[in-house]
Amino acid sequence: MINVTESAKKKITTLIDEEGGSFVRITVKAGGCSGLSYDLSFDDQINEGDESYDDSGVKLVTDVRSLLYIINMTLDFSDGINGKGFQFINPNATRTCGCGESFSI
Secondary structure: OOEEOHHHHHHHHHHHHHHOOOEEEEEEEEOOOOOEEEEEEEEOOOOOOEEEEEEOOEEEEEEHHHHHHHOOOEEEEEOOOOOOEEEEEOOOOOEEOOOOOEEEO
């Protein structure tokens, strides 16, 4: 399960309307200062082996390998004075970098 906060839902809905796509694809890739990094994109094609979740009316899709790293993660969005963008609250991460976009397990 992947959770989406209300602020992330609003931003995702706006971006899908502007950029197109049917859902958010979340993947984990090698890289970043902590070893692994998150990648968000909009997509409309589900691939074989993908897992899909719906939370707060937002459809999220991930591949099985990435799911191992992000299970029970919460996706949030902040546009406050301290920064703007999506935030990944990942209970599986043992270390994260200062920007919050990379992590290690």
